[in-house]
Amino acid sequence: MKAVVFHEHGGTEVLRYEDVPDPKPGPRDVIIKVQGTGVNYNDVWARQGLPGMKFDLPHIAGSDVAGEVVEVGGAVTSVKAGDRVIIHPGVSCRICAACTSGREYFCRQFKIYGFQTGPLDGGDAEYVRIPEVNVVPMPSNLSWEEGAAIGLVLLTVWHMLITRAQLKPGEDVLVWGASSGIGHVAIQLAKMVGARVIAVGGTDEKCAKAKALGADEAINYNTQDVVAEVRRITGRKGVEVVFEHTGEATWERSIQALAWGGRLVTCGVTTGFEGRTDLRFLFQKQLSLLGSHQGNKAELVEGLKAVEAGRIKPVVDTVLPLRDAARAHELMETGNHFGKIVLKP
Ligand SMILES: [Zn+2]
Secondary structure, eight states: OEEEEBSSOSSGGGOEEEEOOOOOOOTTEEEEEEEEEEEOHHHHHHHHOOTTOOOOSSBOOOOEEEEEEEEEOTTOOSOOTTOEEEEOOEEOOSSSHHHHTTOGGGOTTOEETTTSOTTSOOSSBSEEEEEGGGEEEOOTTOOHHHHHHHHHHHHHHHIIIIIISOOOTTOEEEESOTTSHHHHHHHHHHHHHTOEEEEEESSHHHHHHHHHTTOSEEEETTTSOHHHHHHHHTTTOOEEEEEEOSGGGTHHHHHHHEEEEEEEEEOOOTTOSOOOOOHHHHHHTTOEEEEOOOOOHHHHHHHHHHHHTTSOOOOEEEEEEGGGHHHHHHHHHHTOOSSEEEEEO
16 A cells, blocks of 8 residues: 655655555554545644654554445454544553543553554554544534544544533633634534634734634734733733643733633743743732643544534545645644645545
8 A cells, every 4th residue: 555654854855655555454444545634733743743752663653534334353343344434533542540540641651643553653644543533423514634634623622622621612722823723613512512702813804704704803922912802802811721732932921811810721832932922920819720632532532522413523624645645734833724624545
């Protein structure tokens, strides 16, 4: 079969479209014929390499797959050939105390599929092998491209807003990066909860698209003062929840935008690792800083009910042939898209 492989870390030139052996299922594995792979920032980081993190090379990236089951191992009982599925990208032992308490992201063996999963190759291929436990039905109202775009972002956002920040109806939430994969899903989930959404985008066009998705207010961070706008919109109160994933460039403003007793939830640092926190705000305003990473399978299944009900829908910005993975990485890095980029074998 064909796959996008990199044998060394580097720029997009290290991505090669080449022949690799077809995957064979173990007893509890499923083989999926890939119909679409969602591109995530993880793919860029895996290709570039990250300090202090070891990647198995050669590497096939891709954490989001939608496709049709074509073969199952002898011990598989819940999935059969012909099923239309997407994948839960959290790979873990499923045996330890963390896994059996529904906190698989604390498993000592936890890995994100396609990012660091070693011998388990990622989704940038014509076929993938994945454990049965990582397979979930694709919502019937999604196209293959939409199915490939929803899993990882929905899981991440659900864990952030519902499980960690415990967002409630009537609360104000500030969503940074409204046009990103997670940002555009966060807007929809927060609206579903009944919160008032203030989205932040880098252009007026992105702000308009955020409003079309349901955001009540939108702030253009290139032309407006985000903290001043939040204070104006909330009558100087600030927001109960800040949805963070950009890190260094936005961190201080995120803290300043919080209401008394507010919660900041973060899952990423795309602009840098060093965030400055004025500790006077932390204790005087009794703020909560919440880290979030991935989520469990039950959260994904729960979130997909909202997708099936039409309450949350992924926006697919661009679909490219699998062989053009380098172009997809370039688009991710420039950040001019709104929603998700999908590769199609
Ligand atoms: Zn475990």
